[in-house]
Amino acid sequence: MEFSETVRLALGSLKSNKLRSFLTMLGIIIGVASVILLVSIGSGLKQYITQQFEELGSNLIMVMPGKIQFSDEGGREGGPPGVATNKLTLRIANKIQQESEYVKTALPIVTKSLVAKYGNNSHPTGIIASTEQYTVVRSSEVSEGRDITKAEVASAKRVTIIGPTLKEKLFADSNPVGKKISLADQKYTIIGVFKEKGATMGQDMDDMAFISITAASKQFNIEKLNYIYVESTSADDTVKTATEVKKILLKEMDEEDFTIMDSKDLLSSISSILSVLTIALGGIAGISLLVGGIGIMNIMLVSVTERTKEIGLRKAVGARETDISSQFLIEAVVLSLAGGLIGIILGFIGSLILGHFLKTAVTLWSVLLAFGVSAAVGILFGFAPAAKAAKLDPIEALHYE
Amino acid sequence: MKKPVIIKLSRVKKYFPLDGVTVKALNDISLEIHQQELISIIGPSGSGKSTLMNLIGCLDKPTKGRLIINNKAAENMNTDELARLRNKDIGFVFQSFNLLPRLTALDNVELPLIYAGVDRKRRKNIAREKLTAVGLTDRLHHFPNQLSGGQQQRVAIARALVNNPKIILADEPTGNLDSKSGDEIVKILQDLHRKGKTIIVVSHDPDFAKISQRIIKLKDGKIIN
Ligand SMILES: Nc1ncnc2c1ncn2[C@@H]1O[C@H](COP(=O)(O)OP(=O)(O)OP(=O)(O)O)[C@@H](O)[C@H]1O
Ligand SMILES: [Mg+2]
Numbered sequence: 007m008e009f010s011e012t013v014r015l016a017l018g019s020l021k022s023n024k025l026r027s028f029l030t031m032l033g034i035i036i037g038v039a040s041v042i043l044l045v046s047i048g049s050g051l052k053q054y055i056t057q058q059f060e061e062l063g064s065n066l067i068m069v070m071p072g073k074i075q076f077s078d079e080g081g082r083e084g085g086p087p088g089v090a091t092n093k094l095t096l097r098i099a100n101k102i103q104q105e106s107e108y109v110k111t112a113l114p115i116v117t118k119s120l121v122a123k124y125g126n127n128s129h130p131t132g133i134i135a136s137t138e139q140y141t142v143v144r145s146s147e148v149s150e151g152r153d154i155t156k157a158e159v160a161s162a163k164r165v166t167i168i169g170p171t172l173k174e175k176l177f178a179d180s181n182p183v184g185k186k187i188s189l190a191d192q193k194y195t196i197i198g199v200f201k202e203k204g205a206t207m208g209q210d211m212d213d214m215a216f217i218s219i220t221a222a223s224k225q226f227n228i229e230k231l232n233y234i235y236v237e238s239t240s241a242d243d244t245v246k247t248a249t250e251v252k253k254i255l256l257k258e259m260d261e262e263d264f265t266i267m268d269s270k271d272l273l274s275s276i277s278s279i280l281s282v283l284t285i286a287l288g289g290i291a292g293i294s295l296l297v298g299g300i301g302i303m304n305i306m307l308v309s310v311t312e313r314t315k316e317i318g319l320r321k322a323v324g325a326r327e328t329d330i331s332s333q334f335l336i337e338a339v340v341l342s343l344a345g346g347l348i349g350i351i352l353g354f355i356g357s358l359i360l361g362h363f364l365k366t367a368v369t370l371w372s373v374l375l376a377f378g379v380s381a382a383v384g385i386l387f388g389f390a391p392a393a394k395a396a397k398l399d400p401i402e403a404l405h406y407e
Numbered sequence: 408m409k410k411p412v413i414i415k416l417s418r419v420k421k422y423f424p425l426d427g428v429t430v431k432a433l434n435d436i437s438l439e440i441h442q443q444e445l446i447s448i449i450g451p452s453g454s455g456k457s458t459l460m461n462l463i464g465c466l467d468k469p470t471k472g473r474l475i476i477n478n479k480a481a482e483n484m485n486t487d488e489l490a491r492l493r494n495k496d497i498g499f500v501f502q503s504f505n506l507l508p509r510l511t512a513l514d515n516v517e518l519p520l521i522y523a524g525v526d527r528k529r530r531k532n533i534a535r536e537k538l539t540a541v542g543l544t545d546r547l548h549h550f551p552n553q554l555s556g557g558q559q560q561r562v563a564i565a566r567a568l569v570n571n572p573k574i575i576l577a578d579e580p581t582g583n584l585d586s587k588s589g590d591e592i593v594k595i596l597q598d599l600h601r602k603g604k605t606i607i608v609v610s611h612d613p614d615f616a617k618i619s620q621r622i623i624k625l626k627d628g629k630i631i632n
Pocket of ligand 1: 424430431451459
């Protein structure tokens with residue numbers, strides 16, 4: 007018998023029992039859809055975090071106050087990078103900048119939460135204080151007005167560049183450049199507005215006001231830095247740079263009261279954790295695929311028993327064992343492939359819907375895997391029922407009631 | 408002048424193991440059937456009539472003895488070869504019709520052609536032609552449960568004919584039918600016999616006895632005439 011004929015036969019008997027065929031597929035549909043959906047969440051998360059890190063820049067090293075130890079168990083030892091042990095100062099940042107040839111820029115960063123006011127409008131926000139190099143290193147563009155100058159930083163001038171969110175809260179649509187706002191009762195003149203950056207790691211990067219680090223220490227009495235961004239001369243030298251920075255810092259402090267983090271190291275360890283997570287999610291969903299496959303086998307076995315008489319008759323009029331077994335095998339494969347296809351479509355739609363709330367990414371490998379696995383499931387679990395059908399004795403089958 | 412032998416059984420035995428004892432359903436049967444013969448097999452219930460038909464129809468293999476169908480030694484064949492023999496050389500008509508309930512009359516008749524590898528268009532044509540021959544031109548697309556018993560048996564006969572087999576086997580073909588429908592079946596089989604088929608019927612219907620050239624009597628798995 008021709009293959010196309012066998013397929014037609016299988017489709018015919020599936021069509022004649024639509025509800026059952028659908029219910030049989032349901033297990034596969036759910037399995038495949040959940041594999042696609044969960045993997046898309048996992049890969050979406052990974053893409054998102056990787057992207058965030060790339061925005062930080064691959065040649066960046068972060069120096070944070072306090073000692074964070076990553077022990078073998080992966081737990082964090084010692085205290086949090088607290089203020090008490092903070093020994094990072096502007097002087098140290100300048101030392102790093104001057105003493106290492108691998109360091110392109112050492113950017114001191116101070117942050118503080120406060121309330122910004124303009125007229126009757128007030129909005130709780132944060133300041134970020136640094137040098138004139140901030141906009142370059144952090145690739146923050148100024149869209150209205152202008153950037154801060156070196157002279158303004160040197161003289162601790164009361165000027166600020168605000169983020170678009172803060173602008174909107176205080177000024178709505180009017181032009182803020184040249185206006186004076188108060189940051190925790192200190193008056194600052196707005197010289198520019200940053201271009202929109204969006205959220206990074208769930209934080210609105212546009213809800214802030216930038217001032218010079220000198221102004222921050224003068225007007226807010228801040229001496230300690232929250233962290234120092236070190237940009238190395240090239241992305242390949244981050245390891246050497248980190249070693250140098252460590253040496254310089256150890257000269258300044260009597261003990262290792264700081265933590266150096268390389269964005270590449272961090273990214274690779276986070277992304278490997280996320281890969282494992284994605285595979286684990288996919289694996290859990292894969293179990294439901296297996297259950298779906300067993301469901302197919304179950305129904306197919308029932309179907310073989312129910313159709314014993316039909317099988318007997320087909321054999322009596324000349325069907326060979328392979329004709330019978332391929333009919334049942336193809337029924338199982340068609341069921342699982344159709345289920346797989348519907349599952350892929352549902353998983354896709356699901357991830358599109360979910361994409362409104364969090365980042366998802368349907369990966370080709372998960373689609374191919376789901377499709378392949380559902381085909382394999384059909385063959386694997388269709389095999390036993392097909393073999394059972396093929397081996398039936400024609401006379402006994404014909405007399406089966 | 409006698410026609411050549413088309414079916415030959417020599418010392419055929421068929422035993423069924425049943426709860427530790429062996430049922431000797433056929434016990435040493437030797438039989439020759441010539442081409443274009445019409446034969447009736449009679450005998451009491453349990454005498455082995457159906458068992459004999461199943462062996463001749465290659466649905467089962469003898470426990471012992473030789474079985475030659477259309478010049479082929481059937482006792483040594485594997486399952487695929489037997490399937491081919493059932494498909495090409497033999498048409499089987501059952502007491503209970505055995506039509507597939509989800510297929511139309513036409514699709515039921517097509518079935519043996521599918522396994523013979525005939526293409527779709529030719530299949531439809533042949534099936535239609537055979538249904539016309541048994542007087543069911545206007546019932547092609549009816550399902551079995553939309554047909555009377557006599558009509559269903561005629562569909563089954565059309566199915567037995569589609570591959571143009573030389574041999575037609577009918578195990579109590581009128582057993583489930585009223586006498587009028589039964590008469591029609593007798594006529595159709597008689598007609599087929601005239602057209603050159605070799606026909607073996609298991610039946611106690613006197614009408615078959617009348618048209619048969621030979622009557623074989625079975626008792627306890629043996630031929631007694
Ligand atoms: N599969 C089987 N297993 C065990 N015994 C069987 C089997 N098939 C047939 N028999 C036995 O073989 C004997 C012959 O059975 P068979 O069906 O050939 O009789 P029959 O002449 O067709 O009877 P009936 O007129 O009632 O149809 C019976 O005793 C029956 O019980
Ligand atoms: Mg019988």
